Amino acid sequence: MxxxxxxxxxxxxxxxxxxxxxxxxxxxxxxxxxxxxxxxxxxxxxxxxxxxxxxxxxxxxxxxxxxxxxxERMEVVRVGLVSLALVGFVLLSDFIGMLVASVPLMIAIGCIFGARDARSIAAVSAIAVGMAFILYLVFGVVLAIPLL
Amino acid sequence: MLESWHLLAEGLVAASQPSVLAAIMVGAIIGLFIGALPGLGPTAGVAILLPVAVSFDGTAAIAALGAVYYGAQYGGAVTAILLGIPGDASATMTVIDGHKLARNGKAGAALGLSIAASFIGGLIGLILLTAFATTIAQAAIAFGPIEMTALMIFSLSLVSVLGGRDLNKAMMSLFAGLFIGTIGLDPMVGLPRFDFGEVRLFDGIEFSIIAVGLFGLAEMYATPPSIGKPEENNRFRFRELLPDVRGTLQCWRELGSGSLIGFFIGILPGAGATAATMISYAFAKRTSKHPERFGNGAMEGVAAPEAANNSAAYGNMIPMFALGIPGSGTTAVLMGGLLMIGLQPGPMLFQTQSEFVWTIFGSFYIGNLALVAITIVLTPVLATCAFVRPSYLFPAVIAIIAFGIFGINNSMFEVALVIGFGVLGYLMMKLDYPPVPLVLGMILGPILERGIRRTLVASDGDVAVFFQSPIALVILLITVVLLVSPWLFKNRAGKEHQMDEPQAKKIG
Missing domain, CATH: 1.10.287 (Helix Hairpins)
Known part of the structure; x- marks a missing residue:
């Protein structure tokens, strides 16, 4: 504490x-x-x-x-790790693009919020890939935002 | 008054356009899920969707954000009843009897009643909003720049009621918001202020960055990962989730009183939906023939607070639309949305953007009605959603935040700013610093600064001009009373406490 x-x-x-x-x-x-x-x-x-x-x-x-x-110490660590994951996303986006960078970001956040076993990580990974596709459709296609 | 209903009819027609209808439906469904999902409330929901919604057409954007707000009020009851976890603060009172009913195998009755109560509360709130908003706005048209400046000072003084338990921290939060409002080019002479050598700060900090950081990210940070794990006795069969019409009709008295109490408490800036639910619950219990049933699974204990929180949501919109004063966190974020699409809430909005206002009001009616059907259809799904774990939900929400914020100005710098404000919001939440005064300061600060400086330029620096208008003088006096009263009450309570202590010792 x-x-x-x-x-x-x-x-x-x-x-x-x-x-x-x-x-x-x-x-x-x-x-x-x-x-x-x-x-x-x-x-x-x-x-x-x-x-x-x-x-x-x-x-x-x-x-x-x-x-x-x-x-709780773990709660503070969680805030720090999510912030770090987001900073990583910001930095990575310039090199590999936002959509690709969003997948490891989402998997990392899933793990930070409790996905520890293989099954949970697999589920979070599937959500991340599916979500990246949805983000592309909404922001890239419908809203025509020039994503990095 | 009749004109209002005529304008509303036109608004209903305008809100029936496919684009607005689609926005209402999408917003209502998202709001329902946000309300039902543990860890996210209406303020966080509206804040998270703000950057996405403003990318659409202005009317559709606000219709969608409004639908998220009242949709979340519907959805909040689901987690409260099924899990015993209020989706947001205003659903806290619903937990008391709603969760007991669910545990006694009456989840469907409680959920059905909460839907009916939400609809009736919402409808009564909307009718009163339609009736009062124009009247208040028309009265406020008499306000000139001096009166409006006094009104802004009054609005900022609301921190004394919006500020939670610690007035000192509320003031710090307010001044921090006022500081953020000064970042960027000076509104009168164009001089860059507090840009820290960063050209990207010349236009100031986008409102949605603050809202998403303080309300969206911070709320997720503070959510324990264990939330959403189902307990054995929290599983329900579909048949148990179907509404009980007879039980709903028996609560007509609580539905009426809850709706009226909710609306009038909702108008008061700072009081909000949570206070409305508490008062309506207490009133229902006090006037009940069987008060002993409250707390042990009384249907009336669900009807009163659910009607109140939906009605309060619309009551809350009166000061925002008619006077430009956000009375709660969610309306502050909604007001930010209006500013982002280039509209200044206040009495002139009803004059200059009458069609927009009435289309939005029309969309509220449509959304409220549509939510009854949507909620009934989606209840089984919502019940399942109540058990979604943060490890599955938050990655998607945080990705939407990152893409939404980037989309406003195509800038990763703003995503980086959100990270900072998320941490600040978390710290403020943990240390009991209320975030609403910060948002209030950020929104109203620039308007206040312009008002003060323009008035003083016009009066050649004569401050007495603020006290020459009777309306401004009355508003400023109310402001002083509002600011001084918490300290007076605190001192008085302290003295009474000191006087009581010797008596208590004697009795002891």
């Missing part, structure tokens, strides 16, 4: 820093031109709000140490 507290602190810190970056960058765009607001007006206020609420949440999480509970 992984405690969620560290994730919350991390997300609050990232959002807080993003807020500060918005204020800094927004000021660079120009806050006001004469008496009317400029391109940086809205970002400065949003950044301030984001930084303020992120700081408040950061402090709150620090004070309430065990309030958030935890998440």
């Amino acid at each position: 992984i405690p969620l507290r560290s994730f919350d602190l991390g997300l609050s810190a990232i959002f807080g820093l993003l807020g500060l970056y918005m204020i800094w960058q927004g000021s660079g765009y120009g806050y006001q031109e004469g008496s009317v607001p400029s391109a940086g007006f809205f970002p400065v206020w949003i950044g301030a709000g984001l930084a303020l609420f992120s700081a408040l949440n950061f402090l709150k999480v620090i004070r309430q140490s065990d309030f958030l509970g935890s998440v």
Whole structure:
């Protein structure tokens, strides 16, 4: 089990820093031109709000140490693996094309979500091939999208 | 009022065109399956299909997305009744009595009743939507840019009710959405903002990328792989799945009360279908002659929440269509769909795109009626679908997501962005950050920024202009009350709790 507290602190810190970056960058765009607001007006206020609420949440999480509970390690691993599979699909598509790349993507995702034995993997593979054909028909033929 | 019904009749004729009819049927069937399949709800379903649907003609696209929404409300009851797992949050109350009925060999009676309740709730919701939407939109036409800006501020303040348990996190989510809304070229002077040196961000981030990541991928990530495995006592014979007409007719009171409660709760931004089902269930139990049957397999316990959640779906559409305020996650995604096809929801939509609006409303009537037949025919298949494992379902859904997102702008960069937003959505879900305020901020932020800046340019920077319009002033005052009230209630509840503690100690 992984405690969620560290994730919350991390997300609050990232959002807080993003807020500060918005204020800094927004000021660079120009806050006001004469008496009317400029391109940086809205970002400065949003950044301030984001930084303020992120700081408040950061402090709150620090004070309430065990309030958030935890998440199963396998679930986090699953999120990471699906994301990696998708990144692999994005990279592979340039070389072997989207339709071909989608087959290993689907088989990988099936395995990540529990297809472990030979029968399940065979079923997922069949679904993947069938689905690739359907995707070709829908996106390539009906919608005429130029697939990679 | 009569004009509305005349326009609706024209809308029904327009919605009967083959292309729109096909979109309704496809959307309704997909929605049914999305509702029945464990791990996907209406918001995720509409979000996943958004990039695919917008590739079609505008009217057909929204008719299909709407059909996915109300189709999922029908389908959600299937997993709730047969598996005891609500397909989406609004089917939670259906589990209580519906699953008990299924376990007592009355799965068909419960499923049949849920279909009838969904239809009646949907029909009453639609009739009220037709009656109210134009009236509200006509009243809102009096709104100028100042009033509309105040209305946008009010809409954003809805995070206090849409934001779940932690207002602080809701505000963070809202501001993160507002930030995403600023990415791209500045709407007034054309200066690129927050593009991080990436030319592909000049047009901003496509709405469907956020919706698919936050609602679609995140929901799948959080689904345990064990879901969908059938238990021995969750298998049914076909005969058990046939509807029970007599039992349905006996619940007329709960069907009526559930539909009305659902609609009016649905209109309230943030309240949504789930709250409507809870209130209608509680009302049905309180007014029942046999309240002891509730929780032990009462037919009325299925009728009331099922009528309510379908009626609420249409109630929810009133603020979106008439005012341009999405009151729930699903309507926020639907509103994103309208924006993607170049339409701005709000009072002017009824003036400038009257034919479109009434065709969509007509398509809702057709879809609601068609769903009765489709659901009855597909119930045995849907019952089987409830046991589809994520290892078979999710690969196909994720592939559709990848191809759908690529198809919007023929860009793999956007597929990469979806991966990031999927992880962000998962983190937000686990850490109890509500995603709806983020979507709200992303949709309404640019409109608000344009409104504020244009008004201030016109008034030469005089902020007092926002307080000179009585309508804007009232809206802004309501906004302040809405924002301050959660803190006030929280402090008051805290003080009462502190006062109660010594008394409790004394009693103890």
